[in-house]
Amino acid sequence: MTGTGWLGTHLAELSDALAEVEGQSSTVETWGRRLAEQLVAGGRLLAAGNGGSAAEAQHLTAELVGRFVAERRPYSAIALCAETSSLTAIVNDYGADEMFARQVEAHGRAEDVLMLLSTSGRSPNVLRAAERGRELGMQVWALTGPGPNPLADACDDAICVPAASTAAVQAAHLVLVHALCAAVDDHLGRRDIPVQVVVPDERPHVVVVGDTVLDRDVDGRIERLCPDAPAPVLDVTATHDSPGGAGLAALLCAAEGARVTLVTPVARDADGRALVNALRPDVEVVALGHEGPTRRKVRARSDGRSLVRVDDGGPGTPTEVPEVAVRTVLATADAVLVSDYGAGVTRDARLRSLLTEAAGRCPVVWDPHPRGGPPVPGATLVTPNLAEAQQASGAVADESAPDALAQALRADWDARAVAVTAGDRGAFLATTGDEPLFVPAVPARGGDTCGAGDRFAATAAVSLARGSLVSAAVGAAVADASAWVAGGGAEAFRIRRRTPEHDTTDVAADVPPDEDVAALAARLRLGGRTLVATGGCFDIVHAGHVATLQAARRLGDALVVVMNSDDSVRRLKGAGRPVVGAADRARVLGALDCVDAVVVFDEDDPREVLTALRPDVWAKGGDYGGRPLPETDVVRSGGGRVVLLPYLDGRSTSSLIERTGRARTHQPEEVA
Structure with missing residues (x-):
């Protein structure tokens, strides 16, 4: 690009910025497809920004309510920065940082998309809006300036324009707005699409509350040793990320045909965004604040065998807890599954209070952890494994029979039922009245036990959500856990999700x-x-x-x-x-x-x-x-x-x- 003076400088900066933006075409395509799907399904777009970014937010919403190129029906889109009466009232009563966030809380729903524009990526009111949108389970995207920046970290996905000036960033944002509108129209088929008839969702609603981790498998080959130490060299061939902990439990509930909402701390980093994206569209996420970076379990493997596991991140303790949003989602649950992975969710006083309320209204299944808090009183079913039951009761290994442990813990925890799982033997169920029930398992030889506890708890929760008796739910859970182990455990499940056309059914x-x-x-x-x-x-x-x-x-x-x-x-x-x-x-x-x-x-x-x-x-x-x-x-x-x-x-x-x-x-x- 040639030219003189300011215009030449601006055109040169814009040319460089657009060259960088061209590499984001796949992201624009993904956003266009997702936004088109959400709009057709009855969702809406909320958009916000300050100054010139406010104008571009209005430009984007106008193209959806009106039309971009071809004639089509209007779609719901609101520019929050244009709501002058709401803006001035909110700023007057709550301060400037809340000017967009409060509108997001008022208008936003889990099926909506929030688009935030900021040339710096540091505006406090825009950052607060991103936090509120993720708390509501919305899909939150950003157009920002050079990265990394706080807004990009706070959103599910972002396009950062590495331009030297604010003017060039805003000009590139306008190009991206037009490209997004074109992608939306392309996925809408450039023709009017009839309003979708909303059919009531008759699937049971299971709310999973717990600690989520990122499982990362680093696969490779070992053909040599380090020259400076007697250690193998892993030549990496593939890296795969999957939701673990409560994230895995939520996916298992969804695989059973339930509608699932996951309430979990989510870190504001790239791994946190990757976790949320991996859970959607199967699971809606209500994000809590997360202390520290995303908790990760990284396994280095060769020929399908783990060489070493490196745990990092966290501690993952909940920080911000949107109590209104959590109480609202718990109120719609047919069952609640508490998936404790020891990071602090079950020790948080605010969440424990909300879970105690839920236990008085619907079945609550509690999958405990030695570092977690005890089950709340009135839990319907607690599912410790034998080692966890021994530790919780203070019993020495092999000192107490599983059925006796189940009875003792049911009384200690004030639970309606406790099922102590004993590996390939099955489960021992103690309820409020009769003698313990033994539910035998079909032994799974040579299988993978990783995730079997999540499989057991998820099946029990979905069964109770569908109205099963506790004994029937435990029977189904034992059968599913046995099949899970025989079918290759968590590894086989992860492979299935990556390559559904090669389904390795249990x-x-x-x-x-x-x-x-x-x-x-x-x-x-x-x-x-x-x-x-x-x-x-x-x-x-x-x-x-x-x-x-x-x-x-x-x-x-x-x-x-x-x-x-x-x-x-x-x-x-x-x-x-x-x-x-x-x-x-x-x-x-x-x-x-x-x-x-x-x-x-x-x-x-x-x-x-x-x-x-x-x-x-x-x-x-x-x-x-x-x-x-x-x-x-x-x-x-x-x-x-x-x-x-x-x-x-x-x-x-x-x-x-x-x-x-x-x-x-x-x-x-x-x-x-």
Whole structure:
């Protein structure tokens, strides 16, 4: 850009600024899509700024209420800086810092977007508006000058214009306003969109209150050692961030079909914004103040195995608590889940008072932590694991039985029920009256227990929100926690959220025919484990089957049984077979310690399922020796090998059925 005098200087600065802004096109596109979705769904845009930024805020809202280029219906947008009567009254009564924030509190809703413009990124009234918007769960964006700056840190997302002068920043902001309007129109299809018919949301509303952390997995390869120390060098291949702590619990409730609001401290830093963005659109967030930077758990991993975990950030203690907003959201809850991760939420007197009120109105599930506060009186269900229960009661390890601990803690905490979870044994539930109830679990061998407590508590909370009895809610929670562990735990859940097209659905013993078999295989191979598969009808499981399965499991690290469906057995064995249905057969096989998963297939042979499973070893009973196996080529083409196993002579399902029939024939009739 050439020129002389002030105009030349301004044009040169603007040219440089626009060159930088061009790299923000993906952010403008994302904002345009999100804003269009919110407007069509009945949301609105609030905008504010000072001076020239106030003019640009009004420019933006005018383009939405009016039109940008093409004809379309008007959308709701309010420029807070143009509300002169409200502004002067607020400044007079509450001070200049509240001039936008109070309007945000009056007009803003969780489904709205707040756009803030500031060339410096430091105006106190704009910063206060950003804080209030995030407290309400709004999506808060900013157009600012050079970063980093306080406003960019206080918002969910921001575009910082690195221009040398205020004039160049404002000129670049105008370009961005026009680009955003164009992106909105593009997503609206440049045509009138009918007003959305709002259907009442019949999903149960679960409010999760707790401490959120950022889980960061740093994956890589180790092929060398440090030259200056006997330490491995991790060559990073990927970094993945996910919500942890109460954030994970909230996502699990949402995955169960609940409408979820998360009340949690959120730090005003890049990681805090990343956490909120990762939770949306599944979870609405009511942000509390957060002491210190975002709490993080960073795992360095190679071949799926953790080498070291580094915890930093925090302490995460709640600072500002918008009591009106929290009380309002708790008043609409069908159930509340308190997910304590020891950062201070459950020790905050303001939140404890609000949770005590909630416990008198709706079910409250309390997942405790040794460093947290005790459950509030009247909690519906408290869910400590065995170690937490022992610590809370002061018992020495193995001194008290889990059922006795549950009874003692229920009285100590003045809770309606306490469920002490005992790993793969299940849970021991104590309520106000009868003897404790033991809910056994299906053991999950070789799984990942990370996040099992969150899975248990989330299922219990959603079940209670839907009106279940406490005993039924605990039964569902035990089953879901077992499936969670078997399905790969928190790691598998994170992979599912990153790549939904490769859903690694939790695997129970009775895996349906449409299970994603390839994902199952990937999960069982985590950490470089060897995958073994064997198959059959298993109509009546007998000692010969058990011997074959035990031998097959010794060939590797995980065993999958591929089992013929009822229709497949009927075609192979004839009328009257199977004697036992597929669901019951799968459950019996899944209960064996040597079996990690069962897959049911409907074809006459397992070639199709083996193509997806790609086992390292395909094991068959020795009675198949000498006969061609149709699946051999499939297994070998996938890099696997076929191994024949010995069998117990004289044991077969057919002979058992035959002998049982003869015994019935010779049995004398019962005399009436």
